[in-house]
Amino acid sequence: MSSHVRHNRAFWDADADSYQAAHGEQLARSPLAWGAYRVPESELQVLGDVDGLRVLELGCGAAQWSVALAERGARVVGLDVSHAQLLHARRSAATLPLVHASGEQLPFADSSFDVVFCDHGALSFCDPDVSVSECARLLRPGGLLAFCCTHPMLYLTWDDARDQQTRKLHIDYSQLGQMALDEGTIDWVLPPGAWIKVLRANGFEVEDLVELCAGEDASTTYLDFAPPKWARRWPAEWIWKARRR
Template sequence: MTNDADVPDVATDDAALTDHAARNRAMWDGFSDEYQAKHADDLVVCGGLAWGTMRIPESELHVLGDVKSCDVLEFGCGAAQWSIALAWLGARPVGLDLSERQLQHARKLMADAGVDFPLIHASAEAVPLPDASFDIVFCDHGAMSFADPYRTVPEAARLLRPGGLFAFNHDSPIETLCWPPGADEVGDRLALDYFGMHQIEDGDEVLFNLPYGEWIRLFRTNGFVVEDLIEPRPKPDTVSSYRSDAGLAWARRWPSEEIWRLRKTQDPT
């Protein structure tokens, strides 16, 4: 995936969007300006190479490894801070996001950074790109939090070349269970059912998570093996525009986020 001409810049057809995708797109188009303004400093911690709401450096976690000369797709790139940083490291990134407003922010940041790479306005549930186009597909929250994993995981498998890396960060199931829809803060009690966890309605947005057994079965069905499951933990001096002091204290006791590192070893069964 080295030729920009191979990458469409059209949006996913509205009729092809799932209901939750249409709702999340509307939410992010309306929320994007506020989000980018509020979290601008956090989003460029370590030059943009940091994971999650606690901004743990990639240099500590080593999730993606050496990206030089790799074709990389970011699922839910937002304003593309991650992809811009990877371009500086010699990767060939492609950013995909459901929100056109997020991509408008990405275009400005790319121009400011003096880098250029394709951006796709589409859902990670139906990516308009050919099979076996990428060495790495990754996501830091983004699409893996707001799209159905029963659609996105098969798409990642389809888009990766044999031996390719799929890595994504999202909320841990335990945090999902302790953060009921509408709450402002994660709590210390289980508020949702674990079994059957999948689509979570929360006001204008729709979130997704699965029980651990379902994640594992979904990965295996799509030809992935698990290389690592990283549970980042904030340091005592961590500060975050995403989390209150109480939220950070919670994340020091229990896993708040988790990063799956998966390898495509075979075609889906």
Template sequence: MIQHIDHIDSPEPEATRRDAGNTESSRASRGWWDRNADEYQSEHGAFLGDDRFVWGPEGLDEAEAGLLGPAESLKGQDVLEIGAGAAQCSRWLAAQGARPVALDLSHRQLQHALRIGGGLPLVEADAAALPFADESFDLACSAYGAVPFVADPATVFAEVRRVLRPGGRWVFSVTHPIRWAFPDEPGPEGLSVAASYFDRTPYVEQDERGRAVYVEHHRTIGDRVRDVVAGGFRLLDLVEPEWPAWNSQEWGGWSPLRGNLIPGTAIFVCVRD
């Protein structure tokens, strides 16, 4: 699960909206997560747990949601987690008897996976060029990993389809597209529309030389559905988790105040026919 946190480098990068292609986006994501993985795991590790499968800041748990299928059906399944971070979701999958592989672009995030342990297979690679043979996995999943940060998500989806066996599910969560119209603030100031939902211009933070150090790409709900179809999948469900009464935390722009009024996460449940 991924959420933008403050940079620790100085000077502060400039925030802007401009085009950013595949190469620039990938390079920025790798560098940003390598620099910020320690702070991210320190700040959010307790919420994520070492072996929980949480789909987003609302706290929807795969053990409850069953979006990959009933927990008992996971035993013996080969599962690819994309954008795994410290591989918390993969540890939960392994506890159900699955055979997960945790993949991430960031070397430092995977070092945290090694620190926590569990003996999982860890792979450092770009989601747009998966280093696996065709039809290697039964399931693929991503909790806020990779998809929001790539310029061409259909390419990633096509790669996921390639490595999935027929009938395999691909389930991924992203920031809900409606949130792009609102400021990234958890309080009342984040409740007024501040930008066009239809503006697909990427959000970019760049250094003093104009080099992107963080890139996030916006898609509308319709865009996401079209990307799923273009990648060779059939959409089974679109889940918009409601904010639960037990969750009192704020995480970036996510909060109980906003979560009770607008969706913060969208989870796409897809299948390769």
């Protein structure tokens, strides 16, 4: 296991209880929705109809998405590197298969899924060269990879000195990539060209890139994330949708 995965696993094991206390209820209330501002899947249609499909949620946390997709007929597996997060998942997903593993080393056979997805899950915390290659291996030809993660714009405009989100650029574009965040995790924040490169190198065609802004009345429990006023004007998150050739 790589050192960043070990680091992130320790973070999530320590943080799982307070994370679920802060966000679990909101996530369970709107389980089929993307990002901190919970933009409904019914509006975006990123995954579409999952009835009968084999779906892997990569970094499922308490598995709110997985439970809701299983109720819509998907054959879902929830996977997470954090044992503590999976204990929360087990409480809400009594019968769902849950797997304790890292997004960089997936214990499944080639072509065993139709859809691999996450909402701020493993693809934010893994080396994309490794995790995207693993996703490609697991997906059947024509299978869908969809993942929501933080938009680089958010990091570029974060003012560290004033500890707040701004409208100005504060770091160089070249500082994007692997980033050790003050919150305690090690994340990968790639610019669009780098995502396209790694997806294409692993046999994916990019089908869509959905940039998420907060709706007029949207609110969030992620209070240390982009404030609503900022997130209404600029995309704080994006969803990549790619198809295995």
